Amino acid sequence: xxxxxxxxxxxxxxxxxxxxxxxxxxxxxxxxxxxxxxxxxxxxxxxxxxxxxxxxxxxxxxxxxxxxxxxxxxxxxxxxxxxxxxxxxxxxxxxxxxxxxxxxxxxxxxxxxxxxxxxxxxxxxxxxxxxxxxxxxxxxxxxxxxxxxxxxxxxxxxxxxxxxxxxxxxxxxxxxxxxxxxxxxxxxxxxxxxxxxxxxxxxxxxxxxxxxxxxxxxxxxxxxxxxxxxxxxxxxxxxxxxxxxxxxxxxxxxxxxxxxxxxxxxxxxxxxxxxxxxxxxxxxxxxxxxxxxxxxxxxxxxxxxxxxxxxxxxxxx
Ligand SMILES: NC(=O)c1ccc[n+]([C@@H]2O[C@H](COP(=O)([O-])OP(=O)(O)OC[C@H]3O[C@@H](n4cnc5c(N)ncnc54)[C@H](O)[C@@H]3O)[C@@H](O)[C@H]2O)c1
Numbered sequence: 001x002x003x004x005x006x007x008x009x010x011x012x013x014x015x016x017x018x019x020x021x022x023x024x025x026x027x028x029x030x031x032x033x034x035x036x037x038x039x040x041x042x043x044x045x046x047x048x049x050x051x052x053x054x055x056x057x058x059x060x061x062x063x064x065x066x067x068x069x070x071x072x073x074x075x076x077x078x079x080x081x082x083x084x085x086x087x088x089x090x091x092x093x094x095x096x097x098x099x100x101x102x103x104x105x106x107x108x109x110x111x112x113x114x115x116x117x118x119x120x121x122x123x124x125x126x127x128x129x130x131x132x133x134x135x136x137x138x139x140x141x142x143x144x145x146x147x148x149x150x151x152x153x154x155x156x157x158x159x160x161x162x163x164x165x166x167x168x169x170x171x172x173x174x175x176x177x178x179x180x181x182x183x184x185x186x187x188x189x190x191x192x193x194x195x196x197x198x199x200x201x202x203x204x205x206x207x208x209x210x211x212x213x214x215x216x217x218x219x220x221x222x223x224x225x226x227x228x229x230x231x232x233x234x235x236x237x238x239x240x241x242x243x244x245x246x247x248x249x250x251x252x253x254x255x256x257x258x259x260x261x262x263x264x265x266x267x268x269x270x271x272x273x274x275x276x277x278x279x280x281x282x283x284x285x286x287x288x289x290x291x292x293x294x295x296x297x298x299x300x301x302x303x304x305x306x307x308x309x310x311x312x313x314x315x316x317x
Pocket of ligand 1: 015035045094102119122143
């Protein structure tokens, strides 16, 4: 199926991610049916969607939010949500038994050629689709939060996935302005959550060793590597850092202090880190400038405003 032939999209689960996907799909002209488990959840989903649309309008990304909102229908009937869908984006809770039972219910009613994509952040697709009747049309479609702004989608597949469906999913996401990357093989955590966790493990380790505070680790990342990573990936950054390029940089690192041997390698987050770091985080949030905000909601809003500026530099808006 060509991307332009995908007109009806079903969103299964409308929380942080599902509510953001729905806005993206509707903004790009798709008819969206959003399913959630009860009316209370749907009312929350609608609030998330209204907030996302208002934000896009306030920041000059969209004009007519009512017309976009009118393309989103809300339902507690799975059958109603998926029966006419050409593309299903599942964004339910990150628990394997729930993902498997959602998939079973979707498959019961969805057209057999519909693509079913899961937003899962790290479950191997082979596990999620282990009981699928038609695993050939299932892909991973892992967004980065919030999907109505951040371009990346990691597409995963299994040995049973039809390569044509992978290509269709890739073309569909591309047509929405996303930057899809198809993983060559299924892998827990995919690419980005692994990269993110590797950096985070080292941040935790530096704090635990007493080298820096939580706030200093975050500031070092934001005003150092993070600001360059918003432009280029680390391989390119290395390429630019040495007159002999990436290879020259590797030779230089190999001939110097073996930092790799000192990097954190523990295999679980220290039990008491969360509570300790939260205390410091509460203090950090209290002391932020008012324009940045002091609550999760206010700070996310500030983050998203900054994201729009960065995305404009990438010609994404
Ligand atoms: N939050 C993130 O940063 C992020 C980023 C990328 C991917 N994801 C993935 O997206 C998915 C959703 O995460 P989230 O953060 O939006 O969670 P969330 O808790 O905000 O939303 C989950 C939604 O699923 C609904 N739900 C609960 N049980 C359900 C069921 N049986 N069937 C259908 N819907 C059901 C809930 O009512 C809610 O609307 C997860 O797989 C998560 O790993 C999350």
